[in-house]
Amino acid sequence: MPSQATTVQPRSLSQDALSGLAPLLRWDSGGLLLGCLVLALLMAIGGRKKHLVFGRKAGVWEKLSATRRAEQQMRKRQHNRVTLYVGTPRNRGLTAQLTTLMGQPPTLYVPNANEGITVCGGPGKGKSYASIDPLIRSSLDQGFPTMIYDYKGEQLRRHVAYAVSKGYEVAVFAPGFDYSSVCNPLDFLEDEADSTMAKQFAITMNRNSKAGEASGKQDEYFKQAGDLLVQAVLMLAKGTPYQDLTMVWAILSCPDLARRMLDAQAHGELDVWASISATALTSVAHAEQTGGGIISTAVATFAPLIDKKFLTCLCGKTTLPIDLVGKRLVVFQLDQRTRDVVAPIVATILNLLVVRNLSERRKEPLVLAMDEFPTLYLQAIVQWANEYRENGLALILGYQNYAQLENKYGKEMTQSILAACATQFIFNPQHEESAQRYSKYFGEEEVIIRARSRNHGKSSGTSQSEQYHKRPLFDARFLLTLPRGKCVFVNPAYQGSGEAAIPFCLEVKIPQFDDAAQQWSEEKWDTKVRRRLVDRAIRTQTNWTPDAMKSQLKERFEFVDQILLPMLESSSSIDSVEKYESTTFEELANW
Numbered sequence: 085m086p087s088q089a090t091t092v093q094p095r096s097l098s099q100d101a102l103s104g105l106a107p108l109l110r111w112d113s114g115g116l117l118l119g120c121l122v123l124a125l126l127m128a129i130g131g132r133k134k135h136l137v138f139g140r141k142a143g144v145w146e147k148l149s150a151t152r153r154a155e156q157q158m159r160k161r162q163h164n165r166v167t168l169y170v171g172t173p174r175n176r177g178l179t180a181q182l183t184t185l186m187g188q189p190p191t192l193y194v195p196n197a198n199e200g201i202t203v204c205g206g207p208g209k210g211k212s213y214a215s216i217d218p219l220i221r222s223s224l225d226q227g228f229p230t231m232i233y234d235y236k237g238e239q240l241r242r243h244v245a246y247a248v249s250k251g252y253e254v255a256v257f258a259p260g261f262d263y264s265s266v267c268n269p270l271d272f273l274e275d276e277a278d279s280t281m282a283k284q285f286a287i288t289m290n291r292n293s294k295a296g297e298a299s300g301k302q303d304e305y306f307k308q309a310g311d312l313l314v315q316a317v318l319m320l321a322k323g324t325p326y327q328d329l330t331m332v333w334a335i336l337s338c339p340d341l342a343r344r345m346l347d348a349q350a351h352g353e354l355d356v357w358a359s360i361s362a363t364a365l366t367s368v369a370h371a372e373q374t375g376g377g378i379i380s381t382a383v384a385t386f387a388p389l390i391d392k393k394f395l396t397c398l399c400g401k402t403t404l405p406i407d408l409v410g411k412r413l414v415v416f417q418l419d420q421r422t423r424d425v426v427a428p429i430v431a432t433i434l435n436l437l438v439v440r441n442l443s444e445r446r447k448e449p450l451v452l453a454m455d456e457f458p459t460l461y462l463q464a465i466v467q468w469a470n471e472y473r474e475n476g477l478a479l480i481l482g483y484q485n486y487a488q489l490e491n492k493y494g495k496e497m498t499q500s501i502l503a504a505c506a507t508q509f510i511f512n513p514q515h516e517e518s519a520q521r522y523s524k525y526f527g528e529e530e531v532i533i534r535a536r537s538r539n540h541g542k543s544s545g546t547s548q549s550e551q552y553h554k555r556p557l558f559d560a561r562f563l564l565t566l567p568r569g570k571c572v573f574v575n576p577a578y579q580g581s582g583e584a585a586i587p588f589c590l591e592v593k594i595p596q597f598d599d600a601a602q603q604w605s606e607e608k609w610d611t612k613v614r615r616r617l618v619d620r621a622i623r624t625q626t627n628w629t630p631d632a633m634k635s636q637l638k639e640r641f642e643f644v645d646q647i648l649l650p651m652l653e654s655s656s657s658i659d660s661v662e663k664y665e666s667t668t669f670e671e672l673a674n675w
Contacts, residue, residue: 140529140557140583140586141529141557141586141587141588141589142578142580142586142587142588143580143588144184144185144187145580146578146579146580146586146588147184147189147578148181148184148185149577149578149579149580150193150195150575150577150578150579151180151181151184151189151190151193152181153167153193153195153196153577154167154169154193154194154195154577155176155177155180155181157195157196158226161226161448163445163446163447163448163449163475163476164198164449164473164474164475164476165196165198166196166197166198166228166449166451166478167193167194167195167196167197168194168197168201168219168222168223168451168478169191169192169193169194169218169219169222170191170192170194170214170215170218170219170222170592170594171191171192171218171592171593171594171595171598172191172221172222172225172595172597172598173190173191173193174190174191174595175190176190192573192590192592193577194219194507194575195575195576195577196506196507196575196576196577197219197451197478197480197507198449198473198474198476198477198478199473199505199506199507199576200469200473200479200481200504200505200506200507201219201478201479201480201481201505201507201508201509202481202482202483202501202502202505202507202508202509203215203216203455203480203481203482203483203508203509203511204482204483204484204485204486204508204509204510204511204513204518204522205482205484205509205510205511205512205513205571206484206485206511206512206513206514206515207484207514208568209511209512209514209566209568209569210511210568210569210570210571210592211455211482211484211509211511212238212239212455212482213569213594214511214568214569214571214592214594215482215509215511215571215592216239216453216455216480216482217239217242217243217602218594218598219451219453219480220232220239220243220451220453220480221243221246221598221601221602223451223453223478224243224246224247224250224252224413225250227250227251227410227411228448228449228450228451228478229408229409229410229411229412229413229441229448229449229450229451230247230412230413230414230450230451230452230453231408231413231414231415231416231434231437231438231450231451231452231453232413232414232415232416232452232453232454233416233430233434233452233453233454233455233457233460234415234416234417234418234455235418235455235456235459236420236455236456237417237418237420239415239453239455240256240258240415240417240609241605241606241609241610242602242605242606243413243415243605244256244413244415244605244609244613245604245605245606245607245608245609245612245613246601246602246604246605247411247413248608248613249605250411251411252411252412252413253405253410253411253412253413254412254413254414254415254617255403255404255405255412255413255414255415256414256415256416256417256617257397257404257414257415257416257417257430257433258397258415258416258417258418258419259389259393259394259397259398259419259422259426259429259430260393260394260419260421260422260426261417261419262618262621262622263614263617263618263620263621264396264397264621264625265397265403265404265620265621265624266396266397266398266399266400266401266402266403266404266621266624266625267397267398267402267403267404267406267433268327268328268329268398268399268400268401268402269285269318269329269398269429269432269433269436270318270321270322270327270328270329270332271327271402271406272285272406272436272440273285273318273319273322275322275323276319276320276322276323276355276357276358277319277355277356277357277358278319278322279315279319279357279358279360279361281436281439282314282315282316282318282319282322282361283311283315284432284435284436284439285314285315285318285432285436286310286311286312286314286315286318287311287463288428288431288432288435288436288461288462288463289314289385289386289428289429289431289432290307290310290311290314290381290382290385290428291431291461291463292427292428292431292432292460292461293384293385293388293428306377306378306381307381308364309364309365309378309381310378310381310382310385312361312362312363312364312365313336313361313362313364313365313378313379313381313382314382314385315361316345316358316359316361316362316364316365317332317335317336317382318332319355319357319358319361320335320354320355320358320648320649321335323355323358324643324648325643326639326640326643328398328399328400329386329389329390329395329398329399330390330395330399330633330636330637330640331640331643331644332386333386333387333390333637333640334637334640334641334643334644335644335648335649336379336382336383336386337383337641338641338644338645338649340651341365341375341379341649342365342366342368342369342375342379343369343651344649344650344651345362345365345366345369345649346366346369347649347650347651347652348649349362349363349366351652364378365378365379385428388424388425389425389429391425392628392629392630392633393422394425394426394429395626395628395633396625396626396627396628397621397625398429399626399628400624400625400626401624403620403624404433406437406440406441407440407441408437408441408450409447409448410448414437416430416433416434417430418430418459423459427459427460430460431460431461431462434460434462435462435464438452438464438468438472438477439464442468442472442475442476442477443475444475445474445475445476446475446476447476448476449476449477449478450476450477450478451478451480452468452477452478452479452480453480453482454479454480454481454482455482456482456483456484457481457482457483458483458484458488458489458491458492458493459492461492461493465481465493465501466497466500466501466504469501469504469505470504479505481501481505484513484514484515485513485514485515485517485518486498486513486515486517486518486521487515487517487518489501489502506574506575506576506585507574507575507576508572508573508574508575509571509572509573510522510563510571510572510573510574511566511569511570511571512563512564512565512566512567512568512570513563513564514564516560516564519560519561519563519564520560522558522560522563522572523556523557523558523559523560523562523563524556526556526557526558526572526587527556527557528554528555528556528557529554529555529556529557530554557587558572558587558589567591569591569592569593570589570590570591570592571589571590571592572587572588572589573587573588573589573590574586574587
């Protein structure tokens with residue numbers, strides 16, 4: 085009794101009818117409108133009932149829904165209803181909807197970008213080129229204020245000149261580079277009583293300054309006490325004539341700091357808010373070992389920054405725009421040669437800028453793109469994604485795989501980050517566990533196995549049977565074999581039949597015009613824009629020669645020793661001013 089079995093892909097009525105309906109959709113056909121209505125009807129009523137599972141891939145109807153949502157959001161330009169896109173749209177309006185019906189969407193629209201976007205993909209798989217960079221260009225095309233975290237230094241070249249051509253005011257914060265703008269962190273504090281911003285500064289700096297702190301490996305007591313001490317010192321420095329990090333360093337490196345603060349508390353010389361934060365140290369003023377551990381935690385945070393290369397962009401008048409409205413682009417860049425040194429201050433300034441600009445509802449969106457964001461530890465990242473979306477934040481987070489993210493943020497926080505972002509681009513993660521997690525996330529689809537058998541004899545004839553089976557919508561092996569530029573895409577606006585966030589796989593194709601614009605921007609950066617930024621930085625940065633630095637530190641230390649935190653009781657401490665005079669410039673950074 086021979087039999088044949090065939091596997092049939094699940095097809096809906098609309099898919100079967102689509103090819104036959106195509107002639108009606110030609111522009112020269114008088115039945116264009118009728119054809120579109122019939123197609124929409126087929127999509128609405130098509131599809132057979134699922135017997136086992138409900139997973140499916142987005143089709144024309146879901147893409148049409150997203151196109152219409154995107155067109156509406158781009159037209160209204162609301163602060164918390166943001167659409168970005170991958171590739172400049174070929175057409176807009178009714179034409180865009182018609183071409184979507186014909187299976188040729190004008191671009192890959194990303195509606196509801198304010199609900200968060202994550203981009204996963206291993207090195208060289210198109211994570212930046214095929215998603216993050218086009219999303220940034222779409223933000224610039226629409227005139228949104230934009231922030232970019234540039235870990236590799238490549239996005240600076242790809243987008244700065246392009247932004248300038250669109251009328252943007254551009255600033256770069258890149259400690260160690262000669263084109264960096266100046267950002268004095270103490271300018272984020274309103275006054276010496278601003279404990280909230282001081283706390284934000286302290287926590288972000290400390291969490292990024294020591295390996296493993298994100299995973300809780302540092303002693304919890306010293307971690308929290310160090311945060312409070314840095315908070316107190318920032319507030320003290322803000323209340324002096326020397327409102328910069330060199331003053332912070334002068335306070336932290338002051339001998340007998342715990343006893344000096346205790347004396348100031350006892351005589352009412354400390355601001356009440358600074359005094360509260362300082363209690364973490366003054367309460368152990370007579371326990372030298374414990375107090376020394378707290379001070380060492382704080383000192384380790386700032387010591388690497390007391391260097392000419394970094395102080396030029398951290399002291400003086402702030403030139404980095406801290407209120408992001410209109411066409412403003414701010415780029416944060418890490419120097420790969422000094423990554424461990426500059427990452428804490430870059431993370432801190434970025435965090436302070438986000439908090440300052442998104443604590444209240446904005447009038448326009450603020451797009452923040454962070455490729456390779458696990459290279460920084462941002463404790464409030466989940467809060468940003470969950471709470472700031474309604475205030476106007478459109479967050480784009482790029483990472484390589486689940487393991488990289490979990491190593492930096494821990495298991496629970498990693499899950500919270502991914503859950504907080506509704507849109508996902510999944511390129512080849514080159515990591516089996518990540519592929520398995522995403523395969524499970526996408527669920528399963530139903531397939532039919534039809535068997536045909538032929539009987540011989542008195543009751544000869546042919547019979548058919550159907551068996552329903554399920555399989556992963558996108559299995560792990562499939563995800564691990566995705567070529568460069570191909571991804572699985574999920575967005576809540578791709579919806580239909582009562583379901584939202586229906587995924588589909590596509591090969592992202594960047595229009596030739598966009599490629600040319602990126603190449604032009606890179607060329608202009610190399611030949612013109614970089615030089616202009618360097619010239620601007622020379623006019624605004626302070627020239628920290630070794631002698632000038634030594635003089636400034638001595639002046640600040642004398643202020644601390646004699647005015648801010650004088651020793652009110654006899655002490656056997658050495659003459660710290662003489663110690664400054666006998667210390668070389670190179671030793672200051674390690675003192």
